[in-house]
Amino acid sequence: MRTMTFRDALREALHEEMARDESVFVIGEDVVAHGGPYAVTQGIKERFPNRIFETPIAEAGIVGAGVGAALAGMRPVVEIMYLDFITCAMDEVVNQAAKMRYMTGGQASVPMVIRLPCGVGRLLAAQHSQIMESWFMHVPGLQVVVPSTPHDAKGLLKTAVRSPDPVLFFEYKRLYVAEGPVPEDEYVIEFGKADIKREGEDATVIAIGPMVQKALEAGIALEDDGFDIEVVDPRTLSPLDVDTICASVAKTGRAVICEEDSSFAGSGAEIAATIAERCFHDLQAPVVRVGSPHVPMPFAAPLVDRVVPGVAQVADAVRRVME
Amino acid sequence: MSLSADLCLRMYRDMWRIRVFEEEASRQTGLGTVQGALHMYCGEEAVAVGVCANLRPDDYLLGTHRSHGHCLAKGAEMDRMMAELFGKAEGSCGGKGGSMHIADLSLNILGANGIVAGGIGPATGTGLATKIRGTDQVSVCFFGDGASARGTFHEGLLFGSLWKLPVIYVCENNQYQQWVARKNVAVVDSVADMAASYAMPGVSVDGQDVTAVYAAAGEAVERARSGGGPTLIEARTYRFHGHSLGDRQEYRSEAEVEHWRQNRDPIKLLAAYMRERQWLGDREDAEIQSAVNAEVEASVAYAHGCTDPSPEAVTADVLDTAWRVTQ
Structure with missing residues (x-):
């Protein structure tokens, strides 16, 4: 292709x-x-x-x-x-x-x-x-x-x-x-249909936007830890494909939610609340969110690096839910 | 532009329809059958009627929070409007909009609007749609003098003039912005003067004189329809009631209101104009008013016969959930 x-x-x-x-x-x-x-x-x-x-x-x-x-x-x-x-x-x-x-x-x-x-x-x-x-x-x-x-x-x-x-x-x-x-042939993608970007058994990583690629890279790194993660990309946050997210969490029993935006009252908060409501008895560990601290975006590169979550934060979060 | 007796009689009847509809809606509010806020248009009827008498059914109209008059003048069904005020399923918007959001898309009445100046940008956008498609509809946007303070007024007029869009921007300068006199918060007297900043014609007319409004709007509609671009019309008018029902109106004198009601009532002024020309006699006048009263009474009876929205309706119409994307 x-x-x-x-x-x-x-x-x-x-x-x-x-x-x-x-x-x-x-x-x-x-x-x-x-x-x-x-x-x-x-x-x-x-x-x-x-x-x-x-x-x-x-x-x-x-x-x-x-x-x-x-x-x-x-x-x-x-x-x-x-x-x-x-x-x-x-x-x-x-x-x-x-x-x-x-x-x-x-x-x-x-x-x-x-x-x-x-x-x-x-x-x-x-x-x-x-x-x-x-x-x-x-x-x-x-x-x-x-x-x-x-x-x-x-x-x-x-x-x-x-x-x-x-x-x-x-x-x-x-x-x-x-x-x-990108296929040459015509295609469209239905809203409200999450995409499983990587299948795995141990933990579900719900990743939004650029966090998807970071989660996939973390997934490779985590293989060395012996963890096999599933990466779910909601693709549309509204409508939100709650069924696919919850089916994955029910399977793995662990959930990490990753966004680049501030975690506080962010999109991941809605997903976390939904998992708590729908999958509480499937969970083997508390849900963990990865996002930015609740600050405006700074200018200097070292400060920006402290704000935008990277591959390491995703991997660390998975290790926490696997403890 | 010469006015025929027929046209004047039609406009006279339409002004009465607005006046009696609103007075009845106000009475129904007192009875508790109509709830929520009512922003009364009484006193300003000549503006809606004079402008809309120049429009075709496929022309676009966007309104304000004070739009009962605009909708009726453009042809919206009175029965369904009253039912909407009653909050009924058969109302114009199924009971989901109420007084501030009455719309009839079948007549290109794209909605009253609860946000001051909220319709100006969208009205400009309907003009852009018309330009892209190459059709000859015009768009009319009504707004109050308060709207001329908002950025969206300036942005809308700029876009309308930049692209020579077929839009008539009609400012109903009723001299009060909720509880504040325009003169206390404005730096130019006439909103029409603001047209100069956007290189479009600006005209100020006596908004109590429906013949003057009709003529000014006719010129603007003709210009817009023939590709000559937008016009800003200021119709200088007056709100007989407060900002909304229940307003104690401590910011203006009873004498001022009484002066306008006695001497500047657009309905009385048109009646005098027609009587001078022998176009209206006592008998016709009584017939018109009695027919209007009957129509309004029938709308109340209709609304009483309507049903409350079903509980399931609350979650419908957020999105078109039946839609599925196809290749």
């Missing part, structure tokens, strides 16, 4: 969906020149000149326009240059997009994708490195999608574009250059 980067996979998904459906369009800051800071929208202006809009620096206006266009039957793919800037458009996401279907008694549909480059990349400190998945998990009416591989990025983005409801699509900046196999 051919391999491609995460960013190329996203771009291919966008091109395919725009060719397939004339109602799909792209809107965001700097999306034309260089195809945006992360080059995901490259080539769209040339191929679909009337369906890409570079905007003023006005996130509330951008997302608001997306909501209206979606209500009118279009399928906007909104790019927010850095996830952090979505806070400037929280009304449009939380009060408008998320609630339209419900408030109108099911009449309205907001088929909008908001692409969110997130997490630490280059060292850009506290206002350009956030993740915030759990903020949006908490809002009914939103779907939260977090791909971890080029394969999943493409299939999930295509599904996101076709979804009748708003999607927040988290693209970890450090994953853009990750390479992996």
Whole structure:
């Protein structure tokens, strides 16, 4: 199978969906020149000149326009240059997009994708490195999608574009250059279906986004300890595939939950609570969470390394649940 | 633009429909059949009616927390609106929206909106959709003078002008932002002047004079439909009631309210205009009002006959759960 980067996979998904459906369009800051800071929208202006809009620096206006266009039957793919800037458009996401279907008694549909480059990349400190998945998990009416591989990025983005409801699509900046196999044939990935990235018997590691690769690397290291871990990638945090997660925990009896974001009130907290409710009697050890400390992202590299969890923390957490 | 007797009679009837509907909704609140907040539109009827008389059913409308008038003027069914205020399953939104979220997507009424200026961005987006598709609908966004303080007002107008979108931004300047007089918190008198910053036409009209609103909106709709881009209209108007029912209104005098009710009531002004031209006599006037009263009474009877939403409905309509992705 051919391999491609995460960013190329996203771009291919966008091109395919725009060719397939004339109602799909792209809107965001700097999306034309260089195809945006992360080059995901490259080539769209040339191929679909009337369906890409570079905007003023006005996130509330951008997302608001997306909501209206979606209500009118279009399928906007909104790019927010850095996830952090979505806070400037929280009304449009939380009060408008998320609630339209419900408030109108099911009449309205907001088929909008908001692409969110997130997490630490280059060292850009506290206002350009956030993740915030759990903020949006908490809002009914939103779907939260977090791909971890080029394969999943493409299939999930295509599904996101076709979804009748708003999607927040988290693209970890450090994953853009990750390479992996991507089929040439058309495929989509259903939301709410976790993927078992590695099968194992001893402990379940539920890993989100870039933590999936770290968990797989930890899995290799842990073989030397004699531990065989299972890595479950939820792929969508809302809807969340509770059944797959719980089936794995029931099998292994041990659970480690890994995210790059702060553990406190994070997405892993919801997963941990669900495991406690559903799998308490299967557990042979307390659930352990791996995440960042509850601090803003610092600037200096040695500080960043203290914040972003790595392979070693995942391996250590597994050793703890195996004690 | 010349106004026909027929059009004036239609607008007259529509203003009465809004007035009586709201007064009845207010009465029902007193009876406890309608719960939640009611933001009364009485006094501002000429704005909704004058603007919407220029619209087609497929034109888009986005409203505010004070949108009973907008919805009725655009053609929303009164029965279902009253049922929505009653919180009934047969209501416009199945009892999930209430007064602040009435919508009828079949008429492209994309919803009243509980967030001040919340509709401006989405209205601009409907204009973008129209531009991409190359159709000739226009979009109308109503908002109050309070909305002109919000960033989303400025961002929406900027986008609308930048892309020459077919959007009519209609500010209903009723002079009060909840309990604060506009003059205490604004730095320009006319919201229409703010259009200059976005290089779009801005017009200020007497919002109590439905013929003036109709003419200004007609020009703006024509410009938008023919590709000439957006317009900002300020309709200077007045809220006969407080911000919402139960407001003690200590921030304004009874004399001021009484002056507007007596001398600046848009319904009385249109009646006088038509009577001068022999377009309205006592008999027609009585017939119109009696027909409107009957329609409103029927809407209350309808709402009383409706059912409460089923408990299962609470979890429906969050997402389209029946949808499955297909290749």
